[in-house]
Amino acid sequence: MSLSTRWVLALLAPAVLLTALFFLVPIVDILSRSFTDPELGLATYERILADPTTFRVLRRTFVTGALTVLLCLVLGYPYAYLMTIVGPTMRSVLLLLVLVPFWTSLMARTFAWISLLQRDGPVSALFGAVGLPRVTLLGTLAGVLIGMVHILLPYFVLTLYAGLSRIDRRLLVAATSLGANRFRAFSQVYLPLSVPAVAAASTLVFILALGFYITPQLLGSPQQSLLAQVIGVRVERLVDFAGAGALSAVLLVATAALFLVVLALMRPARRLLGLRSGGAA
Numbered sequence: 385m386s387l388s389t390r391w392v393l394a395l396l397a398p399a400v401l402l403t404a405l406f407f408l409v410p411i412v413d414i415l416s417r418s419f420t421d422p423e424l425g426l427a428t429y430e431r432i433l434a435d436p437t438t439f440r441v442l443r444r445t446f447v448t449g450a451l452t453v454l455l456c457l458v459l460g461y462p463y464a465y466l467m468t469i470v471g472p473t474m475r476s477v478l479l480l481l482v483l484v485p486f487w488t489s490l491m492a493r494t495f496a497w498i499s500l501l502q503r504d505g506p507v508s509a510l511f512g513a514v515g516l517p518r519v520t521l522l523g524t525l526a527g528v529l530i531g532m533v534h535i536l537l538p539y540f541v542l543t544l545y546a547g548l549s550r551i552d553r554r555l556l557v558a559a560t561s562l563g564a565n566r567f568r569a570f571s572q573v574y575l576p577l578s579v580p581a582v583a584a585a586s587t588l589v590f591i592l593a594l595g596f597y598i599t600p601q602l603l604g605s606p607q608q609s610l611l612a613q614v615i616g617v618r619v620e621r622l623v624d625f626a627g628a629g630a631l632s633a634v635l636l637v638a639t640a641a642l643f644l645v646v647l648a649l650m651r652p653a654r655r656l657l658g659l660r661s662g663g664a665a
Contacts, residue, residue: 411632418629428626432634442638445611448528448600449593453586455533456540461582464544468553482538490535494602497531498522501603523605531599536592540585547581583650587643594639611635 418428432438467478485493500506501521508518521527551574559569597612604610609617611631618628 414625414629415633416629417625418627418633421626428630429633432627432630438631438634441609441611441614442634444608445594445635446638446642448525448532448610449590451529452532452536452593453540453590455529456537456589457582457586459533460537460540460544460585464541464548467541467545468548468551482541485535485538490598493535494531494599497527497534497603501527501530522603525604525608528600528604528608531603532593532596535599536589539592540589543585543588544578544581547584548578551577580650583646587646591639591643594635 419425421428463478463482467475470478502508503520503522504518505520505522508520512518521530553574555573555577556566556569559573560566564572595612596610597616600608600610601613601616604613615628615631615635618624618631
């Protein structure tokens with residue numbers, strides 16, 4: 385083993401140790417309880433999977449995550465694309481605007497949305513001012529989506545921009561010189577090349593959305609609880625660590641399966657576009 389390799393391993397050791405101590409050990413502990421509490425076997429999973437509420441909450445969680453990704457795509461793609469075509473100064477300003485939310489805690493941003501979305505709040509007053517019926521978005525799926533998109537949009541934009549910035553814009557110039565208009569050059573050249581970046585950003589946001597707890601807890605309602613909230617209730621109120629571990633395992637397996645499906649769907653697209661797994665060739 386070379387000296388440089390030893391230095392790299394020595395530098396990685398503290399991070400690996402902390403990750404194992406504070407992340408892997410608790411996960412292994414709570415998952416093991418799902419197989420051993422109250423007795424060794426799959427009784428906890430049989431009880432969880434026999435409850436129709438589990439699948440209803442799981443479906444609601446995945447639908448909420450998918451809607452969050454869709455809204456981030458609609459809002460984030462034009463913004464990330466704009467960052468690739470402006471000058472360095474304007475790009476720095478746009479990047480600063482993306483990073484500003486990270487300077488405020490998640491709790492503060494969520495409580496701000498509570499004030500905005502509550503009954504007779506600013507959003508309700510705005511609806512009334514333009515002649516629409518007043519609405520209370522606090523405690524609804526729409527309110528949860530607004531809060532989740534606000535928090536996860538910067539992750540989507542930064543990940544997408546990293547991928548879009550690697551696309552050679554001379555390909556658009558070449559397509560235009562061959563007779564394609566700007567719309568056709570974008571839709572048939574640039575947009576397909578951006579698919580891997582969109583997939584990476586969407587997967588990141590979707591996985592983060594599946595495990596969201598604070599924002600749905602504060603902006604949503606108990607009737608529309610997501611899986612993370614149900615797991616929290618089992619741990620904090622019911623002291624059912626076995627059930628919480630089983631639900632966590634179900635979410636982990638479902639997320640991993642979906643991730644593998646996305647990878648399988650992306651493989652033909654990369655071959656068709658002549659792309660490597662990390663981006664454009």
